[in-house]
Amino acid sequence: MNALEAINLSKTYSATDGFFIKNKKNIRAVNDISFTLKENQTLGIVGESGCGKSTLARMLVGLLEPTSGTINLQDKNINQYQRQELGRVIQYVFQDPLSSLNPRKTIYQSLAAPLKYLHQHDHTQIKEKMLSIMSEVGLKEEFLDRYPHEFSGGQAQRIGIARALLADAKILILDEPVSALDVSIQSQVLNLLNDLKRKFHLSFIVISHDLAVVENISDEIAVMYFGDIVEHNSSQKIFQSPHHPYTELLVGSVPTLNKQFADIQTKHTELPDPANPPSGCSFYSRCNYRSDKCQNNKTPINSAQKTPFVSCFHPL
Amino acid sequence: MIDFLKIVAKNRLAAFGGILLLIIITLSILAPILPLKEPNITNTADRFMVPFEGGHILGTDHLGRDLLSRLLWGTQLSLAVGFAAAFIAATFGSILGAIAGFYGQKTDNIIMRFIDMLMAFPYILLALAIVAALGPGLFNALIAVALVNIPFFARNIRGVTVTLANKEFIEAARLSGMSNFRILIVEIFPNLLPMIVIAMSTTVGWMILETAGLSFLGLGSQPPQADLGSMLGEARSALITNPHTSFVPGIMIFCIVMGINLFGDGVRDALDPRLKKGSLIRPLPQTIYEGGDTQPQPSTKLLSVQNLSTQFHVNQDIYQSSNDVSFEIQEGECLGLIGESGSGKSVTALSITSLVASPPGVIKKGSVNYKNQNLLALPYEELRSIRGNKISYIFQDPLTTLHPLHTIGDQLLEALQAHDSELSASESISKSKELLKSVQIPNPDNLWDVYPHQLSGGMRQRVCIAMALINDPELIIADEPTTALDVTVQAQILNILNSLRKERKLSILFISHDFGVISQLCDRVIVMYAGSIVEEGPVKNIMQQAAHPYTSELIKCVPQLGNKEHALYSIPGNPPSLNQLPEGCAFANRCKYKQDQCLKESVPVSSKDNRSYKCFYPVGGVA
Ligand SMILES: Nc1ncnc2c1ncn2[C@@H]1O[C@H](COP(=O)(O)OP(=O)(O)OP(=O)(O)O)[C@@H](O)[C@H]1O
Ligand code: SF4
Ligand code: SF4
Ligand SMILES: [Mg+2]
Numbered sequence: 038m039n040a041l042e043a044i045n046l047s048k049t050y051s052a053t054d055g056f057f058i059k060n061k062k063n064i065r066a067v068n069d070i071s072f073t074l075k076e077n078q079t080l081g082i083v084g085e086s087g088c089g090k091s092t093l094a095r096m097l098v099g100l101l102e103p104t105s106g107t108i109n110l111q112d113k114n115i116n117q118y119q120r121q122e123l124g125r126v127i128q129y130v131f132q133d134p135l136s137s138l139n140p141r142k143t144i145y146q147s148l149a150a151p152l153k154y155l156h157q158h159d160h161t162q163i164k165e166k167m168l169s170i171m172s173e174v175g176l177k178e179e180f181l182d183r184y185p186h187e188f189s190g191g192q193a194q195r196i197g198i199a200r201a202l203l204a205d206a207k208i209l210i211l212d213e214p215v216s217a218l219d220v221s222i223q224s225q226v227l228n229l230l231n232d233l234k235r236k237f238h239l240s241f242i243v244i245s246h247d248l249a250v251v252e253n254i255s256d257e258i259a260v261m262y263f264g265d266i267v268e269h270n271s272s273q274k275i276f277q278s279p280h281h282p283y284t285e286l287l288v289g290s291v292p293t294l295n296k297q298f299a300d301i302q303t304k305h306t307e308l309p310d311p312a313n314p315p316s317g318c319s320f321y322s323r324c325n326y327r328s329d330k331c332q333n334n335k336t337p338i339n340s341a342q343k344t345p346f347v348s349c350f351h352p353l
Numbered sequence: 354m355i356d357f358l359k360i361v362a363k364n365r366l367a368a369f370g371g372i373l374l375l376i377i378i379t380l381s382i383l384a385p386i387l388p389l390k391e392p393n394i395t396n397t398a399d400r401f402m403v404p405f406e407g408g409h410i411l412g413t414d415h416l417g418r419d420l421l422s423r424l425l426w427g428t429q430l431s432l433a434v435g436f437a438a439a440f441i442a443a444t445f446g447s448i449l450g451a452i453a454g455f456y457g458q459k460t461d462n463i464i465m466r467f468i469d470m471l472m473a474f475p476y477i478l479l480a481l482a483i484v485a486a487l488g489p490g491l492f493n494a495l496i497a498v499a500l501v502n503i504p505f506f507a508r509n510i511r512g513v514t515v516t517l518a519n520k521e522f523i524e525a526a527r528l529s530g531m532s533n534f535r536i537l538i539v540e541i542f543p544n545l546l547p548m549i550v551i552a553m554s555t556t557v558g559w560m561i562l563e564t565a566g567l568s569f570l571g572l573g574s575q576p577p578q579a580d581l582g583s584m585l586g587e588a589r590s591a592l593i594t595n596p597h598t599s600f601v602p603g604i605m606i607f608c609i610v611m612g613i614n615l616f617g618d619g620v621r622d623a624l625d626p627r628l629k630k631g632s633l634i635r636p637l638p639q640t641i642y643e644g645g646d647t648q649p650q651p652s653t654k655l656l657s658v659q660n661l662s663t664q665f666h667v668n669q670d671i672y673q674s675s676n677d678v679s680f681e682i683q684e685g686e687c688l689g690l691i692g693e694s695g696s697g698k699s700v701t702a703l704s705i706t707s708l709v710a711s712p713p714g715v716i717k718k719g720s721v722n723y724k725n726q727n728l729l730a731l732p733y734e735e736l737r738s739i740r741g742n743k744i745s746y747i748f749q750d751p752l753t754t755l756h757p758l759h760t761i762g763d764q765l766l767e768a769l770q771a772h773d774s775e776l777s778a779s780e781s782i783s784k785s786k787e788l789l790k791s792v793q794i795p796n797p798d799n800l801w802d803v804y805p806h807q808l809s810g811g812m813r814q815r816v817c818i819a820m821a822l823i824n825d826p827e828l829i830i831a832d833e834p835t836t837a838l839d840v841t842v843q844a845q846i847l848n849i850l851n852s853l854r855k856e857r858k859l860s861i862l863f864i865s866h867d868f869g870v871i872s873q874l875c876d877r878v879i880v881m882y883a884g885s886i887v888e889e890g891p892v893k894n895i896m897q898q899a900a901h902p903y904t905s906e907l908i909k910c911v912p913q914l915g916n917k918e919h920a921l922y923s924i925p926g927n928p929p930s931l932n933q934l935p936e937g938c939a940f941a942n943r944c945k946y947k948q949d950q951c952l953k954e955s956v957p958v959s960s961k962d963n964r965s966y967k968c969f970y971p972v973g974g975v976a
Contacts, residue, residue, distance in 0.1 A: 085839035085840070085841065085842075086810070086839055098528060100524055100527065100528075120527070120530060120532075121530040124528050124529060124530040125530075128528055129524070129525075129528055131521045131524075131525065133521060136520060136521045136522065137521040137522050137524075137525045138522055138525075139522040139526075139540055139543075139544070140522075140544070141543045141544055142540075142543075147522075147525075150526060150529035150530075150531060151528075151529040151530065154529055154530035154531050154532075154535075155529060155530040189927070190694075191927075200525065200529070204528070204529065204530075219693045219694050219866060220693075220866065220867075220907070220910040220911065220912075221693060221906070221907060221910050221923060221924040222923065222924075222927075223910070223921075223923070224910060224912075224921035224922055224923035225923040225925075227921050228921055228923065246839060246840070247912075248840070248914055249912030249913065249914050250912065252912075252914060252915075252917055253912060253917065253921055272917055273917050276914050276915045277915045286841055287840060287841065288914060288915070289844075290840040290841040290843065290844035291840050291869070291914050292840075292843070292844070292847070292867065292869035292870045292872070292873045293869050293872075293873075293913065293914060294868065294869060294872050294896055294908075294911060294913075
């Protein structure tokens with residue numbers, strides 16, 4: 038069974054959404070992407086800011102309606118789930134751990150919500166379950182009466198993870214789970230996630246702009262650029278031998294311990310205008326390997342959801 | 354609550370308003386038990402007595418009724434009606450606003466159209482129309498006043514609700530299976546409450562005035578019962594002959610409204626979270642320096658920071674953010690400064706030109722030797738010619754440097770001319786464009802008329818670098834300039850900084866928490882932990898073999914790309930709080946090599962060749 042399946046998923050923010058009322062444009066955020074997440078696996082999604090990562094994540098947990106395409110969770114269409122049923126299947130760990138906690142509620146109140154409303158537990162059950170999960174993620178019992186502003190970033194992130202675990206959902210979407218943390222603490226949280234995954238048989242989708250984080254925690258990785266998945270491969274291979282020119286550029290840009298300023302691309306880095314997407318490959322303007330074919334032809338999409346996949350006419 | 358009242362009481366006017374209000378309310382509540390004459394008993398023989406005549410402290414009115422008694426009863430009535438109207442308006446207005454803001458779309462449209470309709474009529478006209486329709490009477494006046502004030506609440510609360518509804522904790526509540534209605538009650542309402550209280554405090558005064566207005570016109574309270582408005586109305590005909598009958602209710606209305614408004618302002622200010630954090634206190638242009646006329650040691654380097662200690666005094670606590678920090682930067686050198694969040698990197702960097710917010714910041718001791726003068730002790734005028742000119746800054750968030758309402762071109766021109774007023778207009782334009790080109794913006798013309806928010810993060814940061822270059826600085830202090838940027842953009846910014854440094858012989862102090870970035874750009878690096886420098890040396894040597902246990906752990910934490918088997922590493926534990934630094938080594942609670950000595954004695958700095966470290970038992974045989 039697949040934990041999660043996305044088929045030809047697209048999201049276009051239309052002119053009536055939000056504040057683009059004046060200019061009647063369609064803003065393309067996610068463009069016809071497909072992938073599967075197998076059970077007990079971690080799928081990493083990397084891409085730079087504005088490439089549609091968070092839009093994708095919010096569609097997957099039902100916070101945002103796709104413009105077109107299908108999402109199946111445990112082989113059942115997401116639209117067939119009631120809100121509470123959905124909460125028991127898939128959960129979301131927010132990018133900013135502090136802003137995902139109500140500032141006027143104690144940690145106990147925030148953590149009790151999923152147990153109360155998703156599982157109808159009574160008070161003693163709630164307390165029992167809560168304490169066991171809290172010790173699992175390394176939080177102390179005395180934290181329960183405190184308010185969010187009394188926590189450090191790392192602690193707040195653990196609270197967010199605890200809340201997702203308390204829902205007892207088997208699929209977790211983690212949006213930039215460690216980007217708010219110091220490196221010395223990042224790995225504590227990543228290691229914790231890996232342990233929890235094994236222990237509770239979870240499946241993860243980890244979204245991040247940090248290639249090293251994603252490589253470390255994922256089994257498979259999809260690289261997004263401008264709303265498309267441009268490459269999808271196993272985490273062992275994708276950054277070791279990139280096949281898409283954009284993946285290659287990403288890998289080349291990461292500052293590592295022993296690299297010099299040699300082949301860093303200094304051409305402009307602007308993304309194309311999302312209200313006016315290019316007709317061919319969206320990476321065309323930045324690509325060193327482009328040909329005429331790339332300018333006007335749509336690059337392939339991964340409808341068959343196979344890996345490895347490269348959306349390029351001249352893969353490396 | 355007590356604290357809150359203390360804050361309000363600090364504002365003298367608010368305290369005055371509060372006390373005035375308290376007296377008035379107490380007196381009016383006590384009206385039934387005070388030894389007052391009957392308010393409604395007429396005695397035409399005693400009409401129009403002036404104050405203190407015939408045992409009437411405030412005199413009598415045109416029917417010979419005791420004014421003091423009528424005043425207190427009338428005040429009671431006016432206050433009750435005003436507060437009731439405010440309460441009703443707040444309740445219904447807030448419910449409407451919260452529903453509109455939370456559910457949005459059609460619901461929002463319908464409710465807000467209705468509200469707009471109400472607002473289309475002039476205020477008092479609408480109230481008059483409502484009373485006219487319902488018939489005169491105090492209760493109807495109350496309804497009318499409440500109704501006209503509903504839009505004010507609805508609009509304000511809707512705005513706040515929309516912001517709240519888009520917060521992540523609301524989405525988290527949805528995912529926890531809460532129904533929309535429950536989210537509205539349990540998650541949103543508690544956050545709205547302070548706003549509702551604030552809105553009420555601003556409107557109660559008005560509502561009392563409005564009710565009085567209606568009563569004045571004879572549409573509110575009906576005789577013989579009287580509120581302040583109708584007392585004023587009845588006294589109108591005798592305004593010239595017996596002015597005291599008008600003055601008595603008039604002054605009371607004035608006192609009530611003034612009391613409420615003064616107190617309300619105080620409450621609002623006290624609720625403003627910025628006040629609590631003390632940020633409404635304007636910081637000094639220059640950090641307080643307690644080092645007196647410390648003479649810096651002579652130095653051949655461009656800049657030499659010597660024994661710098663910067664503290665923050667917050668309430669009773671002293672935070673040691675920068676603790677006896679010393680380092681030097683050579684001409685053309687790029688020095689990295691690395692450390693965890695809160696380790697004092699920014700405070701150290703800002704201290705160099707006395708930019709640390711003060712209060713609460715204080716530079717306790719130390720000196721900064723720049724051209725054989727102590728920057729910290731310079732008078733403000735002299736400091737200004739160096740800060741931002743010869744030593745300039747680039748920050749993590751370019752939007753804090755750029756003015757949101759001016760175009761890029763204007764900002765560059767202004768900055769150029771502020772520093773060199775002799776520059777002609779055309780010279781400045783060509784010089785600014787050159788600067789933009791030097792940060793690899795190929796087409797400066799395209800950028801000229803653009804506002805900062807229209808640019809991507811990478812472009813904005815380039816503009817900030819261009820601004821920092823305006824006065825041919827000798828030193829640029831870059832505080833995490835690429836942390837908010839994507840990797841490909843980061844690579845370009847680093848590239849720009851690197852080539853600028855080579856072309857212009859610039860020195861750079863580059864702050865980062867990323868060893869990868871530092872190792873790419875910098876020659877030497879200093880490592881900070883809990884406010885102190887724990888290690889210093891050439892990047893290459895330190896990367897090969899760190900001396901301090903913290904540095905070596907930190908390097909192990911750097912993830913390596915393309916090597917999945919490389920296990921993730923983390924340092925157990927957390928750094929100590931800067932207000933409770935231990936006596937011995939600050940890293941001891943996380944250190945694998947600690948001995949008894951580390952806990953008891955303060956750790957000296959040891960140097961060898963071109964490296965130094967602050968540890969009793971350095972690792973890797975560096976000692
Ligand atoms: N205005 C201030 N008032 C009180 N304390 C402050 C103030 N500014 C900084 N501090 C304290 O000084 C210490 C060092 O802060 P600093 O900003 O230098 O850290 P940093 O190393 O730059 O961290 P980051 O990596 O998060 O930027 C922190 O504990 C912080 O709480
Ligand atoms: S399709 Fe062409 S332009 Fe696009 S990435 Fe591949 S080679 Fe480059
Ligand atoms: S002084 Fe002691 S505790 Fe501190 S880092 Fe060195 S060995 Fe560890
Ligand atoms: Mg900082």
